[in-house]
Amino acid sequence: MEIFYIKTANFPSKIPDETVLALGFFDGVHLGHQQLITKAKEISTRKKLQLAVMTFYPHPKEIVQGGKFNYLMTLEEKVKKMELLGVDYLYVVNFNKEFARLSPETFVQQYISDLNVKHVVAGFDYTYGHKGMGTMDTIKEHGNGKFEVTVLPKVELDGIKISSTHIRNLLLKGDVKQIKSFMGSVYETLGQLVVPFSESNVTVRNDGAYMSNNYIYTFVPNNHCSIPCTGKYLVEVQSFNQRETAIAEVISIGKEIEIQLCSQLELGYNNRELYIKWLDSLENEKIMIEQQTKELVPAR
Template identity: 35%
Template sequence: METVQLSYPLPQDGRPDDSAKVLAIGDFDGVHLGHREVIQRAVERGAELQLPAAIMTFHPHPRQVLGMDKYTKLLTPLAAKQELLRQLQVDTTYVVDFSESFMRVTPEQFVEHMLVPMKVSTVFVGFDFTFGYKGAGTPDTLCDLAKGRFAVEVVRPFHRNGEKVSSTLIRECLLRGDIAEANALLARPYRLEGTVVHGDGRGRTIGFPTANLEVSQPYVIPANGVYAVQVTVGGRKVGGVMNVGVKPTFVTGLTQPALEAHLFDFHETIYGEDVQVELLAFIREERRFASVQELISQIGQDADQARSILAARKTIQNS
């Protein structure tokens, strides 16, 4: 998959990517089931028309530029989103610079100076797609502005258990610790990426050494608690149990959650290594223990439960 950076306005001619194409437009934060429906429709139409299938997305996230605080953290920062799009057989991802000046572009200007120069054949959008200054453009607006120069297909909402799948819903699931539902909506385990850094070394002294993760991008961090995880390090997948939280048994006043993963049957030194952590299941809430021995006993139980979860998952995958 090729990634092309774009900024408004596009030149009206002479672009190297001005051949006809099918285009899906959206933020696609999470690349969840609803997004996949839009993207898959574009990929299928591209195959039918023998045209490349492309994605247009925006960076930074439009709601970040608009100052919506909860969108300072993302389900899939740009690099993670690009990797997921690559897996969906997208030929090209166009990343549009979403600046304050671009935010003021009208729906008409967006069509005339972005879509028309790209020679789009068909544009796919979700039913709730908005574009242009203050979100004035809707799918109906896009159809009107196309003026027969390109087709517009609007994809209906994707529902699970009677509820519309959305990035907002997934955020809510993560922030209440419902990792099972978040993963179901994403059609994959929720993943964090970062670097292993030095911690306080306390885990090793109590028999449970941990890899301390410093996330590399502004991810949505799930609710404080203990999770069964699968960690990819050095090309290997290793099961483990991870605590997300403020370590109340040992620390007071910590506000930013620490991410500490105990990896099963793993004894290598990996400080400075980049790792990926997939959250598979929520085990329990974080809490303060009356003694270190009580904490050690609970961590042992958490580890046993995580091992069982990982074993059951492996059985399902192999069946």
């Protein structure tokens, strides 16, 4: 897969071959996105064209509304998923204030027609151009017959539109188990495992690695990735080919996010980059323990 980072009016010097282009932000590359890209792949194979995806960075909301946006994945992770889906060209358009002001017509002319696109595929709710005024009802007309258009109807699960927003809401509720049926895989967060420094708790091994004697570590998620709400979770910690099941506690969601792993972790290296896979919430267990504790209090 070839990646083109496009800044306003700075187009690739080599215009790629004729393509089928899938459009959208694609945060999380969930099952709705996967259906869209698979559809575009089928069309590209049938028409013997290359498959291209156009996404943006940063997220339009971060620029238009300002403030921090909670992403489901980093751009690097999105790139990996696109590669697995068989994408040939990935355009990452720098979304800035100047770009946001482009009219729907100018966007279609400069960023679609001029990029040798022969077929556009996007979902029923895709919008483009200043204030998102362009829709799937206007795109064909704005393309002046230069490309075909396929619209993917709403992909739902149990009557709910599969969307990045719904997955973010599940994270806010700590309902990590449900996420798999919307994303197609367990939600995971990339970050660094750090041994909190306290002399009584840390052993320095011969190879220089810090080991936590009581198995308590701090996990610092990579910048700007969403994590579930505070509470205890059953997780899988994955680094290279090592996997461990552990209990993670999200203590606070603020500037410094810390997650403490309390199981017997053999991955005890300091500052090691790894994935946390969020398997299930242990809040029910916590509620049960709280209820049992309450029952033990003698009646006065």
